[in-house]
Amino acid sequence: MTSLATPEVSTEAPVAESARRISLADIARAHDVRFLLATFVDMTGKPCAKLVPVEAADELENGAMGFAGYAAGLMGQKPQDPDLIAVPDLASFTPVPFIKEGLAIIHCDPHVDGEPWPYAPRVVLKNTLSRLAEKGMQAKVGAEVEYFLVTKNDDGTLSTADSKDDSPRPCYDARGVTRMYDHLTSISDAMNSLGWGNYANDHEDAAGQFEQNFNYADALTTADRVVSLRYILNILAGQRGMTATFMPKPFTDRTGTGLHFHLSLWSGAEALFPAGGADDDGRGLGLSGLAYSFIAGILDHAPALQAFLAPTVNSYKRTGATTSSSGATWSPRKASFGGNDRTHMIRVPDNNRIELRSGDGSANPYLAIATAIAAGLDGVEKSLDPGRPSGPGESKPDAHLLPATLLHAVEALRKDPVILASLSGNQAIGSYYADAKEEEFLSWHNQVSDWEIRTYLTSI
Numbered sequence: 210m211t212s213l214a215t216p217e218v219s220t221e222a223p224v225a226e227s228a229r230r231i232s233l234a235d236i237a238r239a240h241d242v243r244f245l246l247a248t249f250v251d252m253t254g255k256p257c258a259k260l261v262p263v264e265a266a267d268e269l270e271n272g273a274m275g276f277a278g279y280a281a282g283l284m285g286q287k288p289q290d291p292d293l294i295a296v297p298d299l300a301s302f303t304p305v306p307f308i309k310e311g312l313a314i315i316h317c318d319p320h321v322d323g324e325p326w327p328y329a330p331r332v333v334l335k336n337t338l339s340r341l342a343e344k345g346m347q348a349k350v351g352a353e354v355e356y357f358l359v360t361k362n363d364d365g366t367l368s369t370a371d372s373k374d375d376s377p378r379p380c381y382d383a384r385g386v387t388r389m390y391d392h393l394t395s396i397s398d399a400m401n402s403l404g405w406g407n408y409a410n411d412h413e414d415a416a417g418q419f420e421q422n423f424n425y426a427d428a429l430t431t432a433d434r435v436v437s438l439r440y441i442l443n444i445l446a447g448q449r450g451m452t453a454t455f456m457p458k459p460f461t462d463r464t465g466t467g468l469h470f471h472l473s474l475w476s477g478a479e480a481l482f483p484a485g486g487a488d489d490d491g492r493g494l495g496l497s498g499l500a501y502s503f504i505a506g507i508l509d510h511a512p513a514l515q516a517f518l519a520p521t522v523n524s525y526k527r528t529g530a531t532t533s534s535s536g537a538t539w540s541p542r543k544a545s546f547g548g549n550d551r552t553h554m555i556r557v558p559d560n561n562r563i564e565l566r567s568g569d570g571s572a573n574p575y576l577a578i579a580t581a582i583a584a585g586l587d588g589v590e591k592s593l594d595p596g597r598p599s600g601p602g603e604s605k606p607d608a609h610l611l612p613a614t615l616l617h618a619v620e621a622l623r624k625d626p627v628i629l630a631s632l633s634g635n636q637a638i639g640s641y642y643a644d645a646k647e648e649e650f651l652s653w654h655n656q657v658s659d660w661e662i663r664t665y666l667t668s669i
Contacts, residue, residue: 233299233315234266240304243311247274247295248436249319250330251282252642253520254573256440258314259295269297272320283645284319285328285638293319293326301433307399308444316433327633328641330575334432336633337579341474341586346481348582351425351471351562352435355570356442357417357459358389358451367459369417370451376416385412389419395445396421396438405434414539415463425471428578435468435574455570457519458526464539465527466570470578472585473562474503483560492597494548495560504546504555504563505595506588507581511544511554511567511609512621513628516646517580518568522653525614527569541567542611545604546595552602554611567611576632583631616650619643 237245247269248258257276261269268274275292278284284293295317304313319329326332341348358370369375374385386393393410400407406424413420423438425431439455446453458465474481482500492501507514519528528540539551546555546563556564568577587593599605612618622628622643629639 232267233270233297233302234263236299236302237263237266237313240302240313241306241311242304242313244309244313245269245297246312246314247297247317248314248440249293249295249317250436250573250575251284252328252330252573252576252645253283254330254436254439254571255282256436257281269295269315270299272296276319278319278321278326283642285326285641291321293321293329296320296325301430303403303433303437305399305437305441307395307402308441314437314440316436327635328638330573330579331429331432333632333638334429334575334579337582337631338428340634341582344586345476347475347477348428348578349425349473349475350428350431350578352431352574353420353422353467353469353471354435354438354442355413355418355420355455355466355468357415357454357456357466358392358419358446359417359454359459360451370446371417374412374416378414379412379416380414382412386410392446392449392451393419393421396442399441399445400438413464415460415465417460418464418466428582432574432578457521457524457569457571461526467527467540467566468568468570468572468574468577470565470568470581471562472503472565472578472581474499474585480561482562494557494598496557499589500560500563501595502588502591502593503585504588505593506585506591507555507565508544508546508595508609509588509593510584510625510628512612512618513625514580514584515567515612516615516618516622516628516643517576518565518572519612519618520573520576520615520646521569521571522615522650524569524571525612525618528567528611529613539566540569543604544609544611545599547598547600547603550601553599553604557598580628580631584628587627614650615646619647619650622646 243263245261246258247261248256250256259274272294274295278286278290278293279288297315297317301316302313318331319326359367360370362368371388379385397407397410400423409422411420442453455466482496484495484497541554545553547553549558550556554567556566565581612621630636632638
Protein backbone atom coordinates (compact mmCIF):
# COMPACT_ATOMS: atom_id res chain seq x y z
CA MET A 210 0.00 0.00 0.00
CA THR A 211 2.66 2.49 0.97
CA SER A 212 6.37 2.56 1.56
CA LEU A 213 7.00 2.06 5.24
CA ALA A 214 10.17 2.62 7.21
CA THR A 215 11.49 -0.54 8.86
CA PRO A 216 11.53 0.01 12.60
CA GLU A 217 15.00 0.04 14.11
CA VAL A 218 15.93 -2.77 16.47
CA SER A 219 18.14 -1.90 19.43
CA THR A 220 21.74 -3.01 19.02
CA GLU A 221 21.91 -3.52 22.75
CA ALA A 222 19.55 -6.49 22.55
CA PRO A 223 20.92 -10.05 22.25
CA VAL A 224 21.75 -11.14 18.71
CA ALA A 225 18.83 -13.58 18.53
CA GLU A 226 16.40 -10.84 19.58
CA SER A 227 17.81 -8.23 17.17
CA ALA A 228 17.51 -10.65 14.27
CA ARG A 229 13.88 -11.50 14.96
CA ARG A 230 11.18 -11.08 12.32
CA ILE A 231 9.56 -7.65 12.18
CA SER A 232 6.02 -8.06 13.48
CA LEU A 233 2.80 -6.18 12.84
CA ALA A 234 3.09 -4.69 16.32
CA ASP A 235 6.60 -3.42 15.47
CA ILE A 236 5.36 -1.78 12.27
CA ALA A 237 2.39 -0.22 14.03
CA ARG A 238 4.43 1.21 16.88
CA ALA A 239 7.05 2.56 14.43
CA HIS A 240 4.26 4.66 12.91
CA ASP A 241 2.66 5.70 16.20
CA VAL A 242 -0.38 3.56 15.43
CA ARG A 243 -2.53 2.67 18.43
CA PHE A 244 -5.41 0.89 16.69
CA LEU A 245 -5.70 -1.30 13.57
CA LEU A 246 -8.75 -1.71 11.35
CA ALA A 247 -8.40 -5.40 10.44
CA THR A 248 -10.29 -5.22 7.15
CA PHE A 249 -11.69 -7.44 4.42
CA VAL A 250 -14.64 -7.05 2.04
CA ASP A 251 -17.52 -9.39 1.33
CA MET A 252 -18.47 -10.31 -2.22
CA THR A 253 -20.59 -7.17 -2.59
CA GLY A 254 -17.58 -5.02 -1.64
CA LYS A 255 -18.84 -4.04 1.83
CA PRO A 256 -15.82 -3.31 4.07
CA CYS A 257 -15.86 -5.42 7.23
CA ALA A 258 -13.46 -4.77 10.09
CA LYS A 259 -12.60 -5.16 13.75
CA LEU A 260 -10.87 -2.37 15.61
CA VAL A 261 -7.81 -3.99 17.17
CA PRO A 262 -5.59 -2.23 19.74
CA VAL A 263 -1.89 -2.48 19.01
CA GLU A 264 -1.54 -4.45 22.24
CA ALA A 265 -3.47 -7.27 20.51
CA ALA A 266 -1.61 -7.02 17.19
CA ASP A 267 0.23 -10.29 17.87
CA GLU A 268 -3.07 -12.11 18.37
CA LEU A 269 -4.34 -10.68 15.09
CA GLU A 270 -1.17 -11.70 13.27
CA ASN A 271 -1.27 -15.19 14.80
CA GLY A 272 -4.80 -15.89 13.59
CA ALA A 273 -6.82 -15.31 16.74
CA MET A 274 -9.24 -12.75 15.29
CA GLY A 275 -12.46 -14.49 14.25
CA PHE A 276 -15.52 -13.19 12.38
CA ALA A 277 -18.93 -14.79 12.02
CA GLY A 278 -18.80 -15.09 8.25
CA TYR A 279 -22.55 -15.38 7.69
CA ALA A 280 -23.10 -12.17 9.65
CA ALA A 281 -20.35 -10.37 7.72
CA GLY A 282 -22.26 -10.61 4.46
CA LEU A 283 -22.07 -12.47 1.15
CA MET A 284 -19.12 -14.76 1.99
CA GLY A 285 -20.27 -18.29 1.17
CA GLN A 286 -21.06 -19.18 4.76
CA LYS A 287 -24.05 -20.44 6.74
CA PRO A 288 -24.87 -19.56 10.37
CA GLN A 289 -23.46 -22.89 11.59
CA ASP A 290 -20.10 -22.57 9.81
CA PRO A 291 -16.81 -22.00 11.65
CA ASP A 292 -15.38 -18.51 11.98
CA LEU A 293 -13.57 -16.62 9.28
CA ILE A 294 -10.10 -15.88 10.66
CA ALA A 295 -8.65 -12.58 9.45
CA VAL A 296 -4.99 -13.11 8.52
CA PRO A 297 -3.35 -9.71 7.99
CA ASP A 298 -1.14 -8.95 4.99
CA LEU A 299 1.64 -6.84 6.51
CA ALA A 300 2.50 -5.37 3.09
CA SER A 301 -0.92 -3.69 3.06
CA PHE A 302 -0.39 -1.75 6.31
CA THR A 303 -1.80 1.75 5.74
CA PRO A 304 -1.67 4.42 8.46
CA VAL A 305 -4.63 6.80 8.19
CA PRO A 306 -4.00 9.56 10.76
CA PHE A 307 -6.07 11.94 8.62
CA ILE A 308 -9.08 9.80 9.60
CA LYS A 309 -8.18 9.36 13.27
CA GLU A 310 -4.82 9.97 14.90
CA GLY A 311 -3.15 6.64 15.63
CA LEU A 312 -5.34 4.58 13.25
CA ALA A 313 -4.19 2.24 10.44
CA ILE A 314 -5.87 -0.11 7.98
CA ILE A 315 -4.50 -3.61 7.49
CA HIS A 316 -6.05 -5.72 4.72
CA CYS A 317 -6.66 -9.33 5.68
CA ASP A 318 -7.19 -12.64 3.91
CA PRO A 319 -10.03 -14.59 5.53
CA HIS A 320 -9.14 -18.20 6.39
CA VAL A 321 -11.31 -21.10 7.56
CA ASP A 322 -9.80 -24.10 9.35
CA GLY A 323 -6.33 -22.86 8.51
CA GLU A 324 -6.88 -22.46 4.76
CA PRO A 325 -7.55 -19.33 2.68
CA TRP A 326 -11.32 -19.04 2.21
CA PRO A 327 -11.97 -19.36 -1.56
CA TYR A 328 -15.11 -17.16 -1.45
CA ALA A 329 -13.19 -14.20 0.01
CA PRO A 330 -12.67 -11.60 -2.78
CA ARG A 331 -9.05 -10.85 -1.89
CA VAL A 332 -8.30 -14.59 -1.91
CA VAL A 333 -10.09 -14.91 -5.27
CA LEU A 334 -7.82 -12.26 -6.80
CA LYS A 335 -4.68 -13.81 -5.29
CA ASN A 336 -5.66 -17.17 -6.75
CA THR A 337 -6.08 -15.62 -10.20
CA LEU A 338 -2.71 -13.86 -9.92
CA SER A 339 -1.08 -17.17 -8.91
CA ARG A 340 -2.46 -18.74 -12.06
CA LEU A 341 -1.03 -15.85 -14.06
CA ALA A 342 2.34 -16.22 -12.30
CA GLU A 343 2.49 -19.89 -13.30
CA LYS A 344 2.66 -18.62 -16.87
CA GLY A 345 5.47 -16.21 -16.00
CA MET A 346 3.26 -13.11 -16.08
CA GLN A 347 2.14 -10.39 -13.69
CA ALA A 348 -0.70 -7.90 -14.00
CA LYS A 349 -0.48 -4.19 -13.37
CA VAL A 350 -3.68 -2.23 -12.91
CA GLY A 351 -4.75 1.38 -12.65
CA ALA A 352 -8.21 2.37 -11.43
CA GLU A 353 -10.34 5.47 -11.99
CA VAL A 354 -12.55 5.93 -8.94
CA GLU A 355 -15.57 8.14 -9.66
CA TYR A 356 -18.14 9.19 -7.07
CA PHE A 357 -20.91 11.68 -6.27
CA LEU A 358 -21.00 14.04 -3.30
CA VAL A 359 -24.60 14.30 -2.16
CA THR A 360 -26.85 15.12 0.78
CA LYS A 361 -30.05 13.28 1.64
CA ASN A 362 -33.18 15.40 1.96
CA ASP A 363 -35.88 14.90 4.59
CA ASP A 364 -38.16 13.29 2.00
CA GLY A 365 -35.46 10.74 1.09
CA THR A 366 -34.46 12.34 -2.21
CA LEU A 367 -30.86 13.24 -3.02
CA SER A 368 -29.38 16.65 -3.74
CA THR A 369 -25.95 17.65 -4.94
CA ALA A 370 -23.86 18.54 -1.88
CA ASP A 371 -22.75 21.76 -3.60
CA SER A 372 -26.03 23.55 -4.29
CA LYS A 373 -24.32 25.76 -6.90
CA ASP A 374 -23.20 22.70 -8.85
CA ASP A 375 -26.24 22.52 -11.12
CA SER A 376 -24.94 22.92 -14.67
CA PRO A 377 -26.04 20.33 -17.25
CA ARG A 378 -22.43 20.19 -18.51
CA PRO A 379 -20.13 20.70 -15.51
CA CYS A 380 -17.23 18.45 -16.56
CA TYR A 381 -13.84 19.96 -15.60
CA ASP A 382 -15.55 23.10 -14.30
CA ALA A 383 -12.86 25.08 -12.47
CA ARG A 384 -15.41 26.78 -10.22
CA GLY A 385 -16.92 23.48 -9.09
CA VAL A 386 -13.47 22.12 -8.26
CA THR A 387 -12.63 25.27 -6.34
CA ARG A 388 -15.83 25.18 -4.28
CA MET A 389 -14.91 21.62 -3.26
CA TYR A 390 -11.27 22.57 -2.71
CA ASP A 391 -11.13 21.57 0.96
CA HIS A 392 -12.59 18.13 0.31
CA LEU A 393 -10.57 17.40 -2.82
CA THR A 394 -7.26 18.56 -1.36
CA SER A 395 -7.81 16.58 1.84
CA ILE A 396 -8.22 13.41 -0.24
CA SER A 397 -5.23 14.31 -2.41
CA ASP A 398 -3.06 14.95 0.65
CA ALA A 399 -4.17 11.63 2.12
CA MET A 400 -3.27 9.68 -1.02
CA ASN A 401 0.09 11.38 -1.39
CA SER A 402 0.95 10.84 2.27
CA LEU A 403 0.52 7.12 1.56
CA GLY A 404 2.75 7.22 -1.51
CA TRP A 405 -0.04 6.49 -3.97
CA GLY A 406 0.90 9.32 -6.33
CA ASN A 407 -2.29 11.33 -6.74
CA TYR A 408 -1.87 13.17 -10.02
CA ALA A 409 -5.28 14.67 -10.87
CA ASN A 410 -8.53 15.69 -9.19
CA ASP A 411 -11.37 16.75 -11.43
CA HIS A 412 -15.05 17.45 -11.74
CA GLU A 413 -16.64 14.70 -13.78
CA ASP A 414 -19.45 14.84 -16.33
CA ALA A 415 -22.39 15.10 -13.92
CA ALA A 416 -23.29 17.73 -11.37
CA GLY A 417 -21.84 16.61 -8.03
CA GLN A 418 -19.54 14.00 -9.56
CA PHE A 419 -15.75 13.86 -9.06
CA GLU A 420 -12.75 11.68 -9.83
CA GLN A 421 -9.36 11.56 -8.08
CA ASN A 422 -6.60 9.57 -9.74
CA PHE A 423 -3.56 7.75 -8.39
CA ASN A 424 -0.70 5.82 -9.98
CA TYR A 425 -1.07 2.26 -11.18
CA ALA A 426 0.53 -0.63 -9.32
CA ASP A 427 0.39 -4.41 -9.18
CA ALA A 428 -3.16 -5.75 -9.32
CA LEU A 429 -3.53 -6.65 -5.63
CA THR A 430 -2.15 -3.32 -4.40
CA THR A 431 -4.51 -1.38 -6.67
CA ALA A 432 -7.54 -3.38 -5.51
CA ASP A 433 -6.54 -2.73 -1.88
CA ARG A 434 -6.19 0.97 -2.64
CA VAL A 435 -9.63 1.18 -4.23
CA VAL A 436 -11.16 -0.35 -1.09
CA SER A 437 -9.13 1.98 1.15
CA LEU A 438 -9.95 5.05 -0.95
CA ARG A 439 -13.68 4.36 -0.84
CA TYR A 440 -13.44 4.17 2.95
CA ILE A 441 -11.37 7.36 3.13
CA LEU A 442 -13.73 9.24 0.81
CA ASN A 443 -16.78 8.12 2.75
CA ILE A 444 -15.38 9.10 6.15
CA LEU A 445 -13.84 12.44 5.15
CA ALA A 446 -16.93 13.48 3.18
CA GLY A 447 -19.08 12.54 6.17
CA GLN A 448 -17.01 14.76 8.40
CA ARG A 449 -18.06 17.66 6.16
CA GLY A 450 -21.74 16.73 6.24
CA MET A 451 -21.74 15.07 2.82
CA THR A 452 -22.19 11.52 1.56
CA ALA A 453 -19.71 10.11 -0.94
CA THR A 454 -21.63 7.54 -2.96
CA PHE A 455 -20.37 5.03 -5.51
CA MET A 456 -23.90 4.09 -6.53
CA PRO A 457 -23.77 3.73 -10.33
CA LYS A 458 -26.82 5.89 -11.12
CA PRO A 459 -28.06 8.04 -8.22
CA PHE A 460 -29.74 10.54 -10.58
CA THR A 461 -31.93 9.55 -13.52
CA ASP A 462 -30.91 12.45 -15.78
CA ARG A 463 -27.17 12.52 -15.06
CA THR A 464 -24.17 10.53 -16.17
CA GLY A 465 -23.54 7.45 -14.04
CA THR A 466 -20.48 6.54 -12.00
CA GLY A 467 -17.86 4.26 -13.53
CA LEU A 468 -14.94 2.29 -12.16
CA HIS A 469 -12.58 1.97 -15.11
CA PHE A 470 -9.57 -0.32 -15.00
CA HIS A 471 -6.34 0.08 -16.97
CA LEU A 472 -4.79 -3.36 -17.44
CA SER A 473 -1.41 -4.55 -18.66
CA LEU A 474 0.60 -7.77 -18.48
CA TRP A 475 4.28 -7.99 -17.68
CA SER A 476 7.02 -10.58 -17.43
CA GLY A 477 9.31 -9.13 -14.79
CA ALA A 478 10.39 -5.74 -16.14
CA GLU A 479 9.22 -6.53 -19.68
CA ALA A 480 5.91 -5.03 -20.81
CA LEU A 481 4.02 -7.64 -22.85
CA PHE A 482 1.39 -5.48 -24.54
CA PRO A 483 3.54 -3.32 -26.88
CA ALA A 484 4.22 -4.87 -30.28
CA GLY A 485 7.90 -3.97 -30.15
CA GLY A 486 9.45 -4.19 -33.60
CA ALA A 487 6.46 -5.98 -35.09
CA ASP A 488 4.22 -4.25 -37.58
CA ASP A 489 1.07 -4.79 -35.46
CA ASP A 490 -0.55 -6.64 -38.41
CA GLY A 491 -1.52 -3.24 -39.78
CA ARG A 492 -4.17 -2.73 -37.10
CA GLY A 493 -2.59 0.53 -36.01
CA LEU A 494 -2.74 0.20 -32.23
CA GLY A 495 0.86 -0.95 -31.69
CA LEU A 496 -0.19 -4.00 -29.68
CA SER A 497 1.38 -7.44 -29.52
CA GLY A 498 -0.41 -10.65 -30.48
CA LEU A 499 -0.69 -11.47 -26.78
CA ALA A 500 -2.44 -8.16 -26.12
CA TYR A 501 -4.93 -8.77 -28.92
CA SER A 502 -5.67 -12.25 -27.57
CA PHE A 503 -6.18 -10.79 -24.09
CA ILE A 504 -8.63 -8.25 -25.54
CA ALA A 505 -10.42 -11.01 -27.46
CA GLY A 506 -10.88 -13.04 -24.29
CA ILE A 507 -12.52 -10.12 -22.48
CA LEU A 508 -14.80 -9.39 -25.44
CA ASP A 509 -15.72 -13.07 -25.77
CA HIS A 510 -16.78 -13.28 -22.12
CA ALA A 511 -18.15 -9.72 -21.84
CA PRO A 512 -21.81 -10.55 -21.02
CA ALA A 513 -20.84 -12.81 -18.10
CA LEU A 514 -18.19 -10.37 -16.88
CA GLN A 515 -20.85 -7.72 -16.39
CA ALA A 516 -22.17 -9.67 -13.39
CA PHE A 517 -18.96 -8.58 -11.65
CA LEU A 518 -18.23 -5.29 -13.40
CA ALA A 519 -21.82 -4.03 -13.03
CA PRO A 520 -23.11 -6.09 -10.09
CA THR A 521 -26.25 -4.25 -8.91
CA VAL A 522 -29.78 -3.60 -10.12
CA ASN A 523 -28.90 0.08 -10.32
CA SER A 524 -25.90 -0.66 -12.57
CA TYR A 525 -28.18 -1.22 -15.53
CA LYS A 526 -29.83 2.17 -15.16
CA ARG A 527 -26.37 3.44 -16.12
CA THR A 528 -25.52 1.09 -18.99
CA GLY A 529 -29.07 1.22 -20.32
CA ALA A 530 -29.25 5.00 -20.44
CA THR A 531 -29.56 6.49 -23.91
CA THR A 532 -28.49 10.00 -22.96
CA SER A 533 -27.87 12.32 -20.03
CA SER A 534 -28.08 16.04 -19.37
CA SER A 535 -24.56 16.43 -20.76
CA GLY A 536 -25.46 14.66 -23.99
CA ALA A 537 -23.46 11.45 -23.45
CA THR A 538 -23.63 8.46 -21.11
CA TRP A 539 -19.96 7.37 -21.35
CA SER A 540 -21.02 3.77 -20.72
CA PRO A 541 -20.68 1.13 -23.46
CA ARG A 542 -23.63 -0.98 -24.60
CA LYS A 543 -21.74 -3.43 -26.81
CA ALA A 544 -18.51 -5.40 -26.43
CA SER A 545 -16.36 -3.40 -28.81
CA PHE A 546 -12.73 -2.30 -28.83
CA GLY A 547 -10.89 0.50 -30.55
CA GLY A 548 -8.31 3.21 -30.20
CA ASN A 549 -8.47 6.34 -28.06
CA ASP A 550 -12.27 6.38 -28.10
CA ARG A 551 -14.30 6.37 -24.88
CA THR A 552 -17.41 4.89 -26.50
CA HIS A 553 -15.86 1.40 -26.60
CA MET A 554 -15.96 -1.23 -23.88
CA ILE A 555 -12.20 -1.57 -24.36
CA ARG A 556 -10.33 1.61 -25.17
CA VAL A 557 -6.67 1.46 -26.20
CA PRO A 558 -5.18 4.85 -25.25
CA ASP A 559 -1.64 3.67 -26.09
CA ASN A 560 0.19 0.41 -26.69
CA ASN A 561 1.12 -0.11 -23.03
CA ARG A 562 -2.35 -0.81 -21.66
CA ILE A 563 -6.02 -1.28 -22.31
CA GLU A 564 -8.85 0.47 -20.51
CA LEU A 565 -11.86 -1.63 -19.50
CA ARG A 566 -14.76 0.84 -19.37
CA SER A 567 -17.86 -1.23 -18.60
CA GLY A 568 -17.34 -1.40 -14.83
CA ASP A 569 -19.22 0.90 -12.48
CA GLY A 570 -18.80 2.29 -8.99
CA SER A 571 -20.52 -0.66 -7.30
CA ALA A 572 -17.98 -3.19 -8.60
CA ASN A 573 -15.93 -5.15 -6.08
CA PRO A 574 -12.38 -4.38 -7.29
CA TYR A 575 -10.97 -7.78 -6.33
CA LEU A 576 -13.66 -9.72 -8.20
CA ALA A 577 -13.77 -7.32 -11.16
CA ILE A 578 -10.02 -7.50 -11.72
CA ALA A 579 -9.86 -11.25 -11.10
CA THR A 580 -12.61 -12.10 -13.58
CA ALA A 581 -11.33 -9.68 -16.23
CA ILE A 582 -7.86 -11.24 -16.01
CA ALA A 583 -9.37 -14.73 -16.17
CA ALA A 584 -11.29 -13.77 -19.31
CA GLY A 585 -8.23 -12.23 -20.92
CA LEU A 586 -6.08 -15.22 -19.98
CA ASP A 587 -8.61 -17.54 -21.61
CA GLY A 588 -8.16 -15.52 -24.79
CA VAL A 589 -4.39 -15.87 -24.54
CA GLU A 590 -4.55 -19.62 -23.90
CA LYS A 591 -6.85 -20.11 -26.89
CA SER A 592 -4.96 -17.61 -29.12
CA LEU A 593 -8.18 -15.77 -29.83
CA ASP A 594 -8.14 -12.82 -32.22
CA PRO A 595 -10.55 -9.88 -31.88
CA GLY A 596 -10.09 -8.85 -35.50
CA ARG A 597 -9.62 -5.26 -36.51
CA PRO A 598 -10.51 -2.49 -34.05
CA SER A 599 -13.79 -0.68 -34.55
CA GLY A 600 -13.81 2.92 -35.67
CA PRO A 601 -14.90 5.88 -33.55
CA GLY A 602 -18.36 5.30 -32.13
CA GLU A 603 -18.73 2.06 -34.10
CA SER A 604 -19.02 -1.62 -33.22
CA LYS A 605 -19.06 -4.84 -35.23
CA PRO A 606 -22.43 -6.34 -36.20
CA ASP A 607 -21.62 -9.54 -34.29
CA ALA A 608 -20.33 -7.81 -31.15
CA HIS A 609 -21.96 -9.03 -27.95
CA LEU A 610 -24.67 -6.80 -26.58
CA LEU A 611 -24.02 -6.14 -22.91
CA PRO A 612 -26.78 -7.38 -20.57
CA ALA A 613 -29.85 -5.17 -20.22
CA THR A 614 -30.42 -5.98 -16.54
CA LEU A 615 -28.70 -7.71 -13.64
CA LEU A 616 -30.85 -10.77 -14.30
CA HIS A 617 -29.58 -10.92 -17.89
CA ALA A 618 -26.02 -10.70 -16.57
CA VAL A 619 -26.69 -13.56 -14.15
CA GLU A 620 -28.07 -15.67 -16.99
CA ALA A 621 -24.96 -14.92 -19.07
CA LEU A 622 -22.73 -15.87 -16.13
CA ARG A 623 -24.47 -19.21 -15.67
CA LYS A 624 -23.96 -20.00 -19.38
CA ASP A 625 -20.24 -19.15 -19.32
CA PRO A 626 -18.22 -22.00 -17.74
CA VAL A 627 -14.95 -20.05 -17.88
CA ILE A 628 -16.20 -17.06 -15.90
CA LEU A 629 -18.40 -19.22 -13.67
CA ALA A 630 -15.21 -21.07 -12.61
CA SER A 631 -13.05 -17.95 -12.41
CA LEU A 632 -13.64 -17.47 -8.67
CA SER A 633 -10.87 -19.57 -7.12
CA GLY A 634 -11.31 -22.12 -9.93
CA ASN A 635 -14.60 -23.38 -8.52
CA GLN A 636 -17.89 -23.23 -10.43
CA ALA A 637 -19.79 -23.72 -7.17
CA ILE A 638 -18.54 -20.33 -5.98
CA GLY A 639 -19.64 -18.72 -9.23
CA SER A 640 -23.04 -20.36 -8.88
CA TYR A 641 -23.35 -19.14 -5.28
CA TYR A 642 -22.63 -15.59 -6.47
CA ALA A 643 -25.09 -15.92 -9.38
CA ASP A 644 -27.83 -17.18 -7.05
CA ALA A 645 -27.28 -14.25 -4.67
CA LYS A 646 -27.44 -11.74 -7.52
CA GLU A 647 -30.62 -13.30 -8.90
CA GLU A 648 -32.15 -13.00 -5.44
CA GLU A 649 -31.06 -9.34 -5.32
CA PHE A 650 -32.75 -8.68 -8.65
CA LEU A 651 -35.97 -10.40 -7.60
CA SER A 652 -36.01 -8.56 -4.26
CA TRP A 653 -35.95 -5.27 -6.20
CA HIS A 654 -38.44 -6.53 -8.78
CA ASN A 655 -40.93 -7.43 -6.05
CA GLN A 656 -41.05 -3.83 -4.76
CA VAL A 657 -43.83 -1.60 -6.10
CA SER A 658 -42.27 1.63 -7.41
CA ASP A 659 -43.54 5.16 -7.88
CA TRP A 660 -43.20 4.64 -11.64
CA GLU A 661 -45.64 1.73 -11.53
CA ILE A 662 -48.18 3.72 -9.55
CA ARG A 663 -47.92 6.68 -11.93
CA THR A 664 -48.16 4.42 -14.99
CA TYR A 665 -50.75 1.84 -13.98
CA LEU A 666 -52.94 3.26 -11.20
CA THR A 667 -55.60 4.67 -13.52
CA SER A 668 -54.49 3.26 -16.87
CA ILE A 669 -57.38 0.81 -17.12
